[in-house]
Amino acid sequence: MASLKDKRILLVVGGGIAAYKALDLIRRLRERGAKVTPVMTRGAAEFVTPLSIGALSASKVYSDLFDREDEHDVGHIRLARDHELILVAPATAHLMARLAGGLVDDLASAVMLAAKAPILMAPAMNPAMWAHAATRRNHECLIADGVRFVGPGAGEMAEAGEAGVGRLAEPLEIVAAVEEVLAPNAPKPLAGRCFVVTSGPTHEPIDPVRYIANRSSGQQGHAIAQALAEAGGEVVLVSGPVVIPDPQGVRTVKVETARQMLKAVEEALPADGAIFVAAVADWRVATEGASKTKKGADGPPRLELVENPDILATIGHGEKRPKLVVGFAAETNDLLANAQAKLMRKGADAILANDVSLEGGVMGGPRNTVHLVSESGVEDWPTMAKADVARRLVDWIVARMGASGA
Structure with missing residues (x-):
């Protein structure tokens, strides 16, 4: 079970309804031995509380780019450099656009732009937003820049009567993608079966x-x-x-x-x-x-x-x-x-x-x-x-x- 033992993961939680799944995702990552440090956008805090995120991650929750205590030593750079993977889940259309355009206006975007570790994004948004030409361009641009993706999946949306491609990948799917990045040589006991x-x-x-x-x-x-x-x-x-x-x-x-x-x-x-x-x-x-x-x-x-x-x-x-x-x-x-x-x-x-x-x-x-x-x-x-x-x-x-x- 400890396939990610002591792996340091910075989890950026975006501001979408799927942010509630970050709670289960954190639990799954920690089950496998990962150390998870959360960064929440302002929008994410509208859907899930920092108290819940912090309790499950057993870590301080970061959110403010201009926090006087954290930024005395350029804390956003330290966060970006001290982790082996930047995981963005859910990755909203806004977060994807900001990284694709190199725009920095909060802690999440600063950390992503300063990162030297791999970035793995798990998009989640309305199907129309995912299919929009601007999102498609940003997606292609980010792939070309070396960003990896898991999902989105297809199915029912939070909005009544909405369905299509745009659902956040399930937590275990995201964990599997994380393992592919950080533990590609982990034992596979059923390999060849x-x-x-x-x-x-x-x-x-x-x-x-x-x-x-x-x-x-x-x-x-x-x-x-x-x-x-x-x-x-x-x-x-x-x-x-x-x-x-x-x-x-x-x-x-x-x-x-x-x-x-x-x-x-x-x-x-x-x-x-x-x-x-x-x-x-x-x-x-x-x-x-x-x-x-x-x-x-x-x-x-x-x-x-x-x-x-x-x-x-x-x-x-x-x-x-x-x-x-x-x-x-x-x-x-x-x-x-x-x-x-x-x-x-x-x-x-x-x-x-x-x-x-x-x-x-x-x-x-x-x-x-x-x-x-x-x-x-x-x-x-x-x-x-x-x-x-x-x-x-x-x-x-x-x-x-x-x-x-x-």
């Missing part, structure tokens, strides 16, 4: 308008794909319909139905491991309507359902079975009993069991509580962020593959 991961729901069409689905957001599956890639694995992510960004460093195959998902998984084999996280619809209609089903005098239509293929069992018992197969058991009752039965029935090496009752908020929520069920017994994991579940699972996979020689 290939994995297939399924994620999200499937949509089983009833007619051109309606479909059978579930509430899966894809967050857990995407986080596992990202964590495997960060550990050096070559990952194919087969994703049902989701609105979250694709993980970085992963080949994503997008599908709609269970049958399409199975086909994509089979085409991605052979692999060393397969992690089946997707909440696949168990049934589909026997005959999909060619046109929208209309209301009639006879009441609701009768839908004849047929079973979808069981992807986990098909691969778990198949000829091209990977050496390691992990499934998920999303249950609302008899959690461990159902997971243990699934372990044997579906030919898996482990099942991650989680309670998806509505009151738990797992479906679509940021946290998860899982129990790892294997032939060795049951490991009860504490409630944690889905990204942390992913990293813990990857640690288990590394230990399992090392012990088994898989």
Whole structure:
């Protein structure tokens, strides 16, 4: 976990709504051993407090170019020179423009212009601002000047009804980019291993308008794909319909139905491991309507359902079975009993069991509580962020593959 041990990072927090993600970003960097010194713009303090930033970074928060205490020894130059990386997250259109134009009117811009260390920017702004010709010119100019970028991603914006490219990269994506700059030779325990991961729901069409689905957001599956890639694995992510960004460093195959998902998984084999996280619809209609089903005098239509293929069992018992197969058991009752039965029935090496009752908020929520069920017994994991579940699972996979020689 300490891939950035003792690395000195100056974090410039720009004034955008995505500034709140800087709190999680700081936590992720410190988890890996980094020392984070924050610089906040005036706008950033409108979205997140210096007290919060300082508490998580365990560092003084800098913001004033003309601070008499800090500037007695030209403090902005010292800040720029005492760090191994200048990370700007979120990087607003304004911050990008100022650096591209060489303009200095606050501490953040002074530090960036005086820096000799690499600069890594994580842009975040409205899609129209990101697409504007001026921002595009500044982006190209900064790349030519040697500035590195991570993101932006695509998805829903803070503004109601707005979507497109402009979302701040997720904290773990930014951390991975930081590691590429500062720790490119860090150990990659899964280097040379290939994995297939399924994620999200499937949509089983009833007619051109309606479909059978579930509430899966894809967050857990995407986080596992990202964590495997960060550990050096070559990952194919087969994703049902989701609105979250694709993980970085992963080949994503997008599908709609269970049958399409199975086909994509089979085409991605052979692999060393397969992690089946997707909440696949168990049934589909026997005959999909060619046109929208209309209301009639006879009441609701009768839908004849047929079973979808069981992807986990098909691969778990198949000829091209990977050496390691992990499934998920999303249950609302008899959690461990159902997971243990699934372990044997579906030919898996482990099942991650989680309670998806509505009151738990797992479906679509940021946290998860899982129990790892294997032939060795049951490991009860504490409630944690889905990204942390992913990293813990990857640690288990590394230990399992090392012990088994898989």
